[in-house]
Amino acid sequence: MFMTFALILWTLWLAPTVFAQNRAGDIGAGPIEGTWTVTGSERDGSPWRDIVGASMTITGAQFTLQFANNGPLYKGDVKQIGGPQEFDFVQKEGPEVGKVWQALVSSNGQLLKICFNYPADGARPNTLTTSPGEGTTLIGLRRK
Numbered sequence: 001m002f003m004t005f006a007l008i009l010w011t012l013w014l015a016p017t018v019f020a021q022n023r024a025g026d027i028g029a030g031p032i033e034g035t036w037t038v039t040g041s042e043r044d045g046s047p048w049r050d051i052v053g054a055s056m057t058i059t060g061a062q063f064t065l066q067f068a069n070n071g072p073l074y075k076g077d078v079k080q081i082g083g084p085q086e087f088d089f090v091q092k093e094g095p096e097v098g099k100v101w102q103a104l105v106s107s108n109g110q111l112l113k114i115c116f117n118y119p120a121d122g123a124r125p126n127t128l129t130t131s132p133g134e135g136t137t138l139i140g141l142r143r144k
Contacts, residue, residue, distance in 0.1 A: 025115070025128030025138075029084040030107040033058050036141035043118065045132040056141060063089060086124060089116070104128055112141040 038054040041047070053068035058078055065074040074094035081088050081102075089101040102124035103116040115125045118137040130136040 025106065025113060026085075027106045027111055027113060028108040030109040032078075032087075032105055032107050032112060033060070035144045036112055037144055038139055039142050040140040041138060042130050043137045044134060045130045048137065051139060055144075065094075087114075089114075110143050112143070114139045114141070 034057070036056045036058075038051050038056065041049070041051045050071070051067060054066060054071070055068075056063065056065045061077055061079065063074075063076055063078045067073070072095050074091060074096065076092040076094075077088075077090040079088045079090065080086065085105050087103045087105050089103055091097050091099045091101070101116040101118070102122070103114050104125050104127070105115075106113045106128055113128050115128045115130070115136055115138045117123065117125065117135050122135050125134075125136050128138060130138050
């Protein structure tokens with residue numbers, strides 16, 4: 001009887017921790033450094049095709065995001081904030097100088113997902129998904 005009670009208490013204590021680590025859309029906490037190609041994106045729950053084909057490079061504490069066909073170029077700093085999947089992308093050059101994309105990031109080493117609020121004035125997303133009216137953008141990338 002005591003063992004059953006102890007098991008129930010242990011399960012109730014552990015369950016919130018396990019579920020917190022399984023965010024919607026999460027593929028892991030693998031490496032984000034490298035050169036990536038944007039394969040898909042959505043904004044507020046709808047496809048966002050303008051960025052497809054863009055190239056993103058993350059090296060050390062720096063990032064560059066170059067849209068395809070000589071589109072916008074973003075450059076700045078990447079800072080890990082809090083947990084292993086929380087990053088800030090601080091804009092140093094490009095259309096949003098001075099703004100910060102507060103992002104939730106997930107990687108399995110070959111695929112990378114970045115979900116952030118756009119425009120860059122909202123809170124960090126807590127899932128790797130978008131919904132209408134949320135103000136979130138999700139970018140899917142594949143390692144080059």
